[in-house]
Amino acid sequence: MDTSVSTHSAAPVLRVTLITGASGALGGALARQLAAPGQRLILWGRDTGRLAAVASACSAAGAQVEALSLDLADQAAMQAALAAAGARWPIDAALLVAGQGDPVPPGLLVEPPDQVARLAMINFAATAALASALAAGMAARGDGRILIVGSAAGFHALPHAPAYAASKAGLAHFAQALRLAVAASGVTVTLVSPGFIDWAGGGRPVPRLLKISLAEAAQRILAAMSAGAGHAIIPRRFALLRLLDRLLPGPLRAAALRRLRP
Ligand SMILES: NC(=O)c1ccc[n+]([C@@H]2O[C@H](COP(=O)([O-])OP(=O)(O)OC[C@H]3O[C@@H](n4cnc5c(N)ncnc54)[C@H](OP(=O)(O)O)[C@@H]3O)[C@@H](O)[C@H]2O)c1
Known part of the structure; x- marks a missing residue:
């Protein structure tokens, strides 16, 4: 899915954008709207099938695409992935879209504690x-x-x-x-x-x-x-x-x- 950037001096400068939640509805729509020649999109999500579908639509629109399946709860993996991406190409823009929206489960008065901790981690701490x-x-x-x-x-x-x-x-x-x-x-x-x-x-x-x-x-x-x-x-x-x-x-x-x- 990744394609390499030409190092020829006349090559146009690529704009590099990181999108989290790219496998989701909003992240996928943002990626598709941004996709065009001259754009390098770094797409993060978890679901490999949906991520690949967004990545191939963006490639078809002329963008250079790198997709990575990553759980944002894994802080060490996330920081390592960011450092690796940033070392290849400085990131010009980042769209931090990933999030989870679970309400109180049916039949319960309040959320289970593991759900509270998970939402706090993904929606707030990791982002x-x-x-x-x-x-x-x-x-x-x-x-x-x-x-x-x-x-x-x-x-x-x-x-x-x-x-x-x-x-x-x-x-x-x-x-x-x-x-x-x-x-x-x-x-x-x-x-x-x-x-x-x-x-x-x-x-x-x-x-x-x-x-x-x-x-x-x-x-x-x-x-x-x-x-x-x-x-x-x-x-x-x-x-x-x-x-x-x-x-x-x-x-x-x-x-x-x-x-x-x-
Ligand atoms: N839809 C709405 O009406 C609405 C309203 C207000 C705000 N928002 C916000 O908009 C954002 C996108 O929402 P959406 O409607 O597009 O929801 P969505 O389709 O469920 O997309 C959520 C995205 O977040 C990713 N994600 C969730 N947990 C993750 C984790 N642990 N590690 C890495 N990625 C994770 C999902 O990845 P996988 O699917 O691959 O797991 C998916 O790409 C969220 O932040 C949401 O709170 C949405």
């Missing part, structure tokens, strides 16, 4: 650690873009998905702090907080007003990253819901949140 390592390398070179996919769930204390909401809230805080830390070094950090993304297989009965299509989500995310935006909420209506959550008196907010279902 934040990766962003930090990328930011350090990019800052040393004085250029780079990091895109972190959070969730509008991070704005609300969701009783049906406490670990998901909290992991995305922590990730949002981290992204905003990292952005400030590297602002003067030529590196931008963009947080995107999607509401509901509509894709075949997503399967959630959600009012149309609260959804955004997968293609539009990918487009808006790439636009936010290239503009170097600090935070994009998609669709915008979720910014209003966040405001409402902040303004409602505590008992009303609690009653509304308790009525929500996964």
Whole structure:
């Protein structure tokens, strides 16, 4: 799947982008939108079949592609893979998309502790650690873009998905702090907080007003990253819901949140 870069001096400079969660719906859509001649895509995911399908679609669109099946819970493997990729080609942009969204399992009052720990690890710890390592390398070179996919769930204390909401809230805080830390070094950090993304297989009965299509989500995310935006909420209506959550008196907010279902 990997193809080598020509070392001829007249060869065009390749833009190198790392995408985590590339085997998933959103990561795959972002990879496909970015794929073009002149792009080198480093695609990470776990499911080798879905990863290979995305990789071959990107290759067919003219991108140079390197795909790696990797569990982000394995910190040592992740840092080693990042160092190896960075040693081959400096990474210009990184889209940190991987995440897990498990709610409280049916029939249980709260999440099992191993689920809480897993979501905290993948959605927050592993993604934040990766962003930090990328930011350090990019800052040393004085250029780079990091895109972190959070969730509008991070704005609300969701009783049906406490670990998901909290992991995305922590990730949002981290992204905003990292952005400030590297602002003067030529590196931008963009947080995107999607509401509901509509894709075949997503399967959630959600009012149309609260959804955004997968293609539009990918487009808006790439636009936010290239503009170097600090935070994009998609669709915008979720910014209003966040405001409402902040303004409602505590008992009303609690009653509304308790009525929500996964
Ligand atoms: N879909 C929505 O409505 C929505 C809304 C708000 C935010 N988001 C966020 O958007 C991101 C992508 O969501 P999606 O809808 O595209 O979900 P998805 O199709 O389930 O994709 C999730 C991706 O994360 C990867 N991943 C999960 N655990 C991993 C691990 N331990 N190590 C490495 N990779 C791992 C998956 O890899 P494998 O499949 O190969 O295991 C997959 O590529 C997530 O961060 C999610 O929280 C989604």
